[in-house]
Amino acid sequence: MAQPSNSLGKIPATIVTGFLGAGKTTLIRHLIAHAGGRRLALIVNEFGELGFDGELLKGCASETCRAEDIVELANGCICCTVADDFLPTMEALLARPDRPDHIIIETSGLALPKPLVQAFDWPSVRTRVTVDGVVAVIDADATAAGRFATDPELLAAQRAADPNFEHDAPLEELFHDQLACADLVVLTKTDLIDAARIAAAEAEVARFTRPGVKTVRASFGELPAAVLLGLGAAAEDDIAGRKSVHDDEGEHDHDDFDSFWLEIPAAASTAALVDRLKAVAGRHDILRIKGFAAIAGKPMRLVVQGVGERFGHYFDRAWAAGEAPVGRLVVIGLKGLDQAAIRAELAA
Numbered sequence: 001m002a003q004p005s006n007s008l009g010k011i012p013a014t015i016v017t018g019f020l021g022a023g024k025t026t027l028i029r030h031l032i033a034h035a036g037g038r039r040l041a042l043i044v045n046e047f048g049e050l051g052f053d054g055e056l057l058k059g060c061a062s063e064t065c066r067a068e069d070i071v072e073l074a075n076g077c078i079c080c081t082v083a084d085d086f087l088p089t090m091e092a093l094l095a096r097p098d099r100p101d102h103i104i105i106e107t108s109g110l111a112l113p114k115p116l117v118q119a120f121d122w123p124s125v126r127t128r129v130t131v132d133g134v135v136a137v138i139d140a141d142a143t144a145a146g147r148f149a150t151d152p153e154l155l156a157a158q159r160a161a162d163p164n165f166e167h168d169a170p171l172e173e174l175f176h177d178q179l180a181c182a183d184l185v186v187l188t189k190t191d192l193i194d195a196a197r198i199a200a201a202e203a204e205v206a207r208f209t210r211p212g213v214k215t216v217r218a219s220f221g222e223l224p225a226a227v228l229l230g231l232g233a234a235a236e237d238d239i240a241g242r243k244s245v246h247d248d249e250g251e252h253d254h255d256d257f258d259s260f261w262l263e264i265p266a267a268a269s270t271a272a273l274v275d276r277l278k279a280v281a282g283r284h285d286i287l288r289i290k291g292f293a294a295i296a297g298k299p300m301r302l303v304v305q306g307v308g309e310r311f312g313h314y315f316d317r318a319w320a321a322g323e324a325p326v327g328r329l330v331v332i333g334l335k336g337l338d339q340a341a342i343r344a345e346l347a348a
């Protein structure tokens with residue numbers, strides 16, 4: 001059954017945040033397929049210019065979320081382009097004659113959600129849309145492994161060796177900010193770890209969430225729409241309560257991260273390609289690789305993506321007539337990625 005927009009006639013919007021590869025697109029794909037009759041509009045923001053998430057999501061467009069209801073913002077991180085990109089996109093969406101029942105915004109994995117929530121306070125948006133909730137998608141496996149936490153012993157050792165050592169923890173800061181802004185946390189990839197590690201991830205999450213914020217466990221984003229939508233948080237009315245480690249900075253940038261995209265030749269087989277990608281991800285400080293690849297002798301396009309050294313892949317569609325079967329990947333990592341070496345290793 002379609003859910004009406006809230007009592008003030010505003011369209012509810014859900015902001016889906018969470019680090020690179022946490023499972024945001026997977027969650028949204030499940031939501032589109034189980035929207036319970038709601039007409040959804042989707043704004044997809046990506047770091048890395050390839051429009052990968054947008055293309056995957058368009059691939060599962062349906063009557064409840066048509067391809068034209070999916071808008072891509074691939075022009076940098078949404079939190080930095082609010083005025084230039086996000087607000088005009090939102091205004092254009094609102095100007096359409098057929099208003100959606102709910103708007104979903106997938107932020108890039110490097111975005112701070114707070115500046116986006118603040119954008120909903122702009123007069124042209126505020127009267128027509130409300131932030132129903134900020135949903136933080138958190139990778140349980142990576143969290144339990146301590147990927148977003150500073151190792152206190154290592155930090156002490158670094159400080160002992162250099163009293164002027166500046167602690168720079170970009171992953172930890174994003175983890176902190178995305179959780180501190182959340183109205184609901186979805187702990188994903190719980191299928192990969194045991195109960196003790198799930199509990200450890202939950203404890204780590206609870207250090208940063210605001211009081212009363214719930215965490216739900218999920219695997220492959222399989223949650224009912226009613227859990228994710230209809231939170232009624234009106235987050236734009238409670239911006240000050242959502243602390244950010246960047247509150248004191250005027251401008252936020254993404255200098256801590258590097259990304260580039262490249263074309264790769266057709267691989268001899270899927271296994272050979274994945275082995276090579278794993279090896280490259282292991283040798284370099286790569287956080288995320290994703291894109292499309294051509295496999296020799298196969299008429300279908302391969303979707304391939306990795307988070308750290310864990311890779312997934314599937315054939316999504318046939319290469320279209322007239323479309324060159326060329327592989328394209330986006331690579332994202334911490335500043336200082338050896339782009340030339342990675343390009344050479346993947347081009348071989």
Ligand SMILES: Nc1nc2c(ncn2[C@@H]2O[C@H](COP(=O)(O)OP(=O)(O)OP(=O)(O)O)[C@@H](O)[C@H]2O)c(=O)[nH]1
Binds near residue numbers: 192307
């Ligand atoms: N095992 C397991 N894998 C998952 C789960 N959720 C997502 N994945 C996989 O994790 C990878 C990243 O998932 P995405 O949904 O693309 O993550 P994302 O947060 O949208 O990634 P970015 O947009 O790059 O930040 C994919 O290979 C997914 O299949 C889960 O619950 N369990």
